Amino acid sequence: MPQDKKVSLVVIRRLPRYYRYLSDLLSQDIRRISSKELSERMNVTASQIRQDLNCFGGFGQQGYGYNVEYLHEEISKILGLDQGYNTIIIGCGHLGHALANHPGFKRRGFRMIGMFDISEEKVGKQIAGIEIMHTSSLESFIEKNPVDIAILALPKEGVLDISQRLIASGVKGLWNFSSVDLEVIEKGRVAVENVHLSDSLMTLAYKIQERETYKNQSE
Amino acid sequence: MPQDKKVSLVVIRRLPRYYRYLSDLLSQDIRRISSKELSERMNVTASQIRQDLNCFGGFGQQGYGYNVEYLHEEISKILGLDQGYNTIIIGCGHLGHALANHPGFKRRGFRMIGMFDISEEKVGKQIAGIEIMHTSSLESFIEKNPVDIAILALPKEGVLDISQRLIASGVKGLWNFSSVDLEVIEKGRVAVENVHLSDSLMTLAYKIQERETYKNQSE
Incomplete structure (x- = not known):
């Protein structure tokens, strides 16, 4: 269930990605993860993870990290996936x-x-x-x-x-x-x-142009 | 061609949308548009349009607005679409x-x-x-x-x-x-x-949950 305070769309768009990584962790039977470790896997900063999840009430515990199954379940509820x-x-x-x-x-x-x-x-x-x-x-x-x-x-x-x-x-x-x-x-x-x-395809086109520019500049 | 200064991905992701709207304008034979008019069509603020396009060098002229064909062509070059x-x-x-x-x-x-x-x-x-x-x-x-x-x-x-x-x-x-x-x-x-x-589908799920919450709160 979403929170009373409106959460920004940028944060919301990241939630499915957390969900996806947590599903992967569960399938590897990893039950507990620190925000540092999760941040390395996802290539975002640990502080962003903490901030994002704080929008929905936290879930982490100082010195313990995140309980993967619990967090997975909570995000599932936020997205309404538990009801389908x-x-x-x-x-x-x-x-x-x-x-x-x-x-x-x-x-x-x-x-x-x-x-x-x-x-x-x-x-x-x-x-x-x-x-x-x-x-x-x-x-x-x-x-x-x-x-x-x-x-x-x-x-x-x-x-x-x-x-x-x-x-x-x-x-x-x-x-x-x-x-x-x-x-x-x-x-x-x-x-x-x-x-x-x-x-999306045009965004890729831009990224290609950008890479070429930097390559030429550094040559 | 991308600019020397790195432009944020959030802005870049909006460029294809500008391109799409400008293509539509051209196909309706609209050759000139104010940032206000463009902003109404696209449902973003006129100041955001000006800011976004300034990242790539402006293109607008005070009191004239945007030359649709020129802007379309410039964005096409930025995205490399002119070369294919x-x-x-x-x-x-x-x-x-x-x-x-x-x-x-x-x-x-x-x-x-x-x-x-x-x-x-x-x-x-x-x-x-x-x-x-x-x-x-x-x-x-x-x-x-x-x-x-x-x-x-x-x-x-x-x-x-x-x-x-x-x-x-x-x-x-x-x-x-x-x-x-x-x-x-x-x-x-x-x-x-x-x-x-x-x-993307999970993001839609969140939006549905959010609408339901607000509906229930206002009833």
Whole structure:
């Protein structure tokens, strides 16, 4: 459960990374870790770790470090992973297909309960054990099966219309893969997280340019 | 071309977004825009826009605003998009397939020149007009066709080995879709940008929890 005081998005974006490292530690049967050791593994400063976790109430103990299992469980609660999320995918092209089969989602409590597409050719086929339904049956499906998260893996052109329908049906969060800045449009009517793949690739382009510049300067 | 002074990653991550909005403006034939107007469209403050663009030398003119085409071109140069990037994809599952067909990449100068997979079944088939090659021919291919960027769309288990081979072959940037924190491991030997899909989905989960908390508090 999130805290009363609003935590900055920069800190929140680091929480899943802590969760991921803690999961790894647990799978290696490491039960206790100092902030120094965790900081070396994650390549961030120990003081940042302490500060970040303090936003959610601490969890560390002077001279003992962190109890990995406890911290893992607490972050899981903060993210709501302990209760899980009913999730559907809109758009069953290659991206939707890849996301339906992503190994990490189910393990983290994201239950894939429906797949939708507008193509009659795809309707009735199965992806990851789930039968694809026609987008026209979206509302009736959600009425019977409450949906927390909808993954938008459809072309940009269809995104705004589908978002309206999902919000009206009570879906709580949209995970958007189109280049539409959905949170600017929806302004708080629903939780939105965008994955702008082009932006990420262009950021890599910048990093490459930057490395080349420094290399040339030091030659 | 990046500037002499190192620009913070937070600012850099916003550049592609500016680029995206400027492309939209150009396609609507809007040639001139004030920072106020741009800020309203992008839902950020006008002062942040001015500050961000000042990191790269300004571009704005008091009382005139921004020349959209010029600014678009300058950001394109900063990101190296004007010269373009030779790009290959390793891993031709659904994700690799989706990325090869992404409409925005080619337009922005990312030229897809090779696709690789270890599965004999896939080798020889075509994706987006490119024939899939066996991963064993990676080095000989790169020797003949210099590669700037490799997209890692293969399972986590193969990522470290492939990265070593790509770096040794002179590839400049890795776009990594596996949950491995590659930049921690490679420490500056190559430019790395990770797309951690699970982290993004967990961030959405947090935003949902947060909205629910506020809703309950205000009821």
